[in-house]
Amino acid sequence: MSGDAAGVPLFATRAALAPLLGEVAERQRAVLESGRYVLGPEVEAFERELAAFAGVGHCVGVGNGTDALTIALRALGVGRGDEVVVPALTFYATAEAVVNAGAEPVFCDVDPRTFAMTAATAEAAIGERTAALLPVHLFGNPAPMEELRRLAAARGLGLLEDAAQAAGATLGGRRAGALGDAAAFSFFPSKNLGGFGDGGAILTGDAALAARARRLRAHGSADKQLHTEVGWNSRLDELQAAGLRVLLPRLEGWTAARRAAAAAYAEAGLGELVELPRETAGGESCYHLYSVLSAERERLSAALSAAAIGNRAYYTTPLHRQPALAAYAPDRELPGAERVAATSLALPMGPALAGEQVALAVDAVRAALAAA
Secondary structure, eight states, X not given: OOOSOSSBOSBOXXXXXXXXXXXXHHHHHHXXXXXXXXXXXXXHHHHHHHHHHHTOSEEEEESOHHHHHHHHHHHTTOOTTOEEEEESSSOHHHHHHHHHTTOEEEEEOOBTTTTBOOHHHHHTTOOTTEEEEOOBOGGGOOOOHHHHHHHHHHHTOEEEEEOTTOTTOEETTEETTSSSSEEEEEXXXXXXXXXXXXXXXXXXSOHHHHHHHHHHTBTTBSSSSOBOXXXXXXXXXXXXXXXXXXXXXXXXXXXXXXXXXXXXXXXXXXXXXXXXXXXXXXXXXXXXXXXXXXXXXXXXXXXXXXXXXXXXXXXXXXXXXXXXXXXXXXXXXXXXXXXXXXXXXXEOBSTTOOHHHHHHHHHHHHHHHHTO
């Protein structure tokens, strides 16, 4: 499977980012001259701005998206002896965070059309020790949070969004990050709101949860003197926050461009050749990745790579079949996750993806499948 290719890149972002690099450098140089590098005014300002963008009361900047998940789980009260329901189709860090928080992941299936955990798939995995649900907005498509919230409320469970791929997505008019008890974001450079290194954040409307997360990110202390619990050393740094503050105001426009590219794929007839990703009812994906389904994935990928069209298969080994997570493998089948793992292929996507590039990609898919 190919990564970014010279003809049409898998991640079409560089042209959108390039005009902003001078402003980013200027803001970061000001940080260097200030002498404040950790938890300073840039982090505080970015936390306020991201919380306002998402429509929540609190944002806690941390070192990366995985730490955001782990710390958010702990802040929700999840720990040793607890179980957390996790979709089997997602990046490894989702389950890794559960283990690192001291709990056990229990894998559930996904809807193969939307790639998301649903109330029905989650309920099948709930047991006596379940403490939380951890839905993932995979590839930028929001999980059906309203039905998951009802399920969580009925069972007395926490509800944590893995929104690492979902900056800019919405569901029912509300932004990802404001749909659960808390949400975890990643600012890894390839993300829709990507920084210039590692970074992450926890968003929540719960003041007490936010306060605990702030303590946990700083060795379990609010004042560097009294440590009330064992935490982490995980803080978003000033240089990253300064850069992210330049990018955040552009996120809404970038999301609109990604959605336009997704619409262009459909208008070009791609749905006649492969199965297109389907948005959750009431949701608007931010299309972090544009993943289609095809039983001819291997042949299609080879042909696209030969035509210099970026493509990549993601999560081909679901979490319940990962060697490090073998102890948590379920004794039931997860056909939705298995199907997507075996047939999905990401095509070029990004805010700088031009209409002619979409056409090239669709023509290459058509030619590849016609050559069978």
